[in-house]
Amino acid sequence: xSSTVTRSRIVEVADRLFYQxxxxxxxxxxxxxxxxLSRGNFxxxxxxxxxxxxxxxxxxxxxxxxxxxxxxxxxDSPADRIMRFVEIVVTNGADIRRHGCPVGTLTTExxxxxxxxxxxxxxxxxxxRTWLRDQFVLLGHAGQADELAMHxxxxxxxxxxxxxxxxxxxxxxxxxxxMRDWLSTYTR
Amino acid sequence: xSSTVTRSRIVEVADRLFYQxxxxxxxxxxxxxxxxLSRGNFxxxxxxxxxxxxxxxxxxxxxxxxxxxxxxxxxDSPADRIMRFVEIVVTNGADIRRHGCPVGTLTTExxxxxxxxxxxxxxxxxxxRTWLRDQFVLLGHAGQADELAMHxxxxxxxxxxxxxxxxxxxxxxxxxxxMRDWLSTYTR
DNA sequence: GTCTATAGTAGGATAGAC
DNA sequence: GTCTATCCTACTATAGAC
Numbered sequence: 001x002s003s004t005v006t007r008s009r010i011v012e013v014a015d016r017l018f019y020q021x022x023x024x025x026x027x028x029x030x031x032x033x034x035x036x037l038s039r040g041n042f043x044x045x046x047x048x049x050x051x052x053x054x055x056x057x058x059x060x061x062x063x064x065x066x067x068x069x070x071x072x073x074x075x076d077s078p079a080d081r082i083m084r085f086v087e088i089v090v091t092n093g094a095d096i097r098r099h100g101c102p103v104g105t106l107t108t109e110x111x112x113x114x115x116x117x118x119x120x121x122x123x124x125x126x127x128x129r130t131w132l133r134d135q136f137v138l139l140g141h142a143g144q145a146d147e148l149a150m151h152x153x154x155x156x157x158x159x160x161x162x163x164x165x166x167x168x169x170x171x172x173x174x175x176x177x178x179m180r181d182w183l184s185t186y187t188r
Numbered sequence: 189x190s191s192t193v194t195r196s197r198i199v200e201v202a203d204r205l206f207y208q209x210x211x212x213x214x215x216x217x218x219x220x221x222x223x224x225l226s227r228g229n230f231x232x233x234x235x236x237x238x239x240x241x242x243x244x245x246x247x248x249x250x251x252x253x254x255x256x257x258x259x260x261x262x263x264d265s266p267a268d269r270i271m272r273f274v275e276i277v278v279t280n281g282a283d284i285r286r287h288g289c290p291v292g293t294l295t296t297e298x299x300x301x302x303x304x305x306x307x308x309x310x311x312x313x314x315x316x317r318t319w320l321r322d323q324f325v326l327l328g329h330a331g332q333a334d335e336l337a338m339h340x341x342x343x344x345x346x347x348x349x350x351x352x353x354x355x356x357x358x359x360x361x362x363x364x365x366x367m368r369d370w371l372s373t374y375t376r
Numbered sequence: 377g378t379c380t381a382t383a384g385t386a387g388g389a390t391a392g393a394c
Numbered sequence: 395g396t397c398t399a400t401c402c403t404a405c406t407a408t409a410g411a412c
Binding site for chain 2: 021100158
């Protein structure tokens with residue numbers, strides 16, 4: 001198989017396993033087995049575990065940029081776009097209940113490990129933060145746009161942690177409703 | 189040294205290391221070195237790493253119960269008590285920026301590991317949840333007390349994750365102010 | 377580009393002397 | 395109750411054949 005195809009399959013599988021079981025708890029053998037490669041062959045594609053993490057982060061950054069661009073080019077109003085973000089906790093509800101937020105849990109784990117790539121993981125948060133800020137600017141709240149963006153992120157991370165802890169779907173819906181009400185006070 | 193003293197020192201040190209570096213990333217050797225014990229002697233006190241985690245969780249549950257009881261017996265109003273909880277993210281701000289919320293990060297990690305003690309870790313959340321619910325009942329909101337308690341927990345977990353990711357003290361203060369305003373609408 | 381074989385290390389856990 | 399010595403396993407990583 002071509003090198004690039006195998007490489008992208010490794011990244012895809014590693015991304016999923018890092019999310020489901022954590023970075024530290026995912027071994028080379030786990031990834032190799034899931035891809036269907038021998039451990040030895042692995043190092044032809046990636047020379048270290050950190051190199052895989054780096055590639056996974058790059059892949060996630062690209063995917064996030066694409067998603068945000070899609071939302072941007074839709075005909076939704078800024079408020080609707082923000083709600084699209086808010087509703088991720090419902091859209092991806094099952095995954096989040098089981099494994100938490102992909103961005104939040106990875107960033108938290110890398111912070112504990114004092115990992116050099118913590119900064120790159122945080123970049124994912126920054127992408128959403130900047131995008132949300134832009135929406136609040138469009139809503140006419142330029143002065144406090146960043147603060148409001150951070151408040152929306154706070155919501156999403158809080159809900160992710162607690163829905164993961166309690167596995168309670170109804171709780172998530174209630175918090176989303178609460179967020180919708182809150183957002184409506186900033187919409188005209 | 190007496191067995192019980194050594195044991196409690198192990199629990200104390202393990203608690204701190206699990207918080208700072210995560211459960212998986214903390215080895216027996218790390219704990220032994222920090223306590224000043226040989227690895228071998230370790231197994232006289234705890235027969236497995238899970239046994240230490242279990243003892244750490246028990247210790248945290250006890251400490252949490254004590255804290256909540258203290259807050260309960262103070263002369264604060266229910267609203268002031270809730271604000272005491274809210275302000276933990278400021279009171280313990282430095283630790284949370286560096287290592288996140290002790291309860292949230294441990295629960296998240298144990299969920300990823302599919303660890304049997306995940307339920308015991310969640311119990312810590314439940315202690316706060318129940319206590320907060322009681323305060324909202326006292327405020328005259330029995331009908332939605334649990335929902336409001338979960339909303340306060342959502343706040344604290346969201347702030348913990350993002351303050352850990354961005355290390356931004358001012359952001360935390362703004363979110364606490366926002367929470368104070370929100371709470372005032374439930375106070376008479 | 378993929379494999380097997382293997383080196384080297386760290387971590388969890390045990391045995392037995394003191 | 396504490397130590398040293400040791401076993402076993404899992405993991406990261408490399409070497410070299412095909």
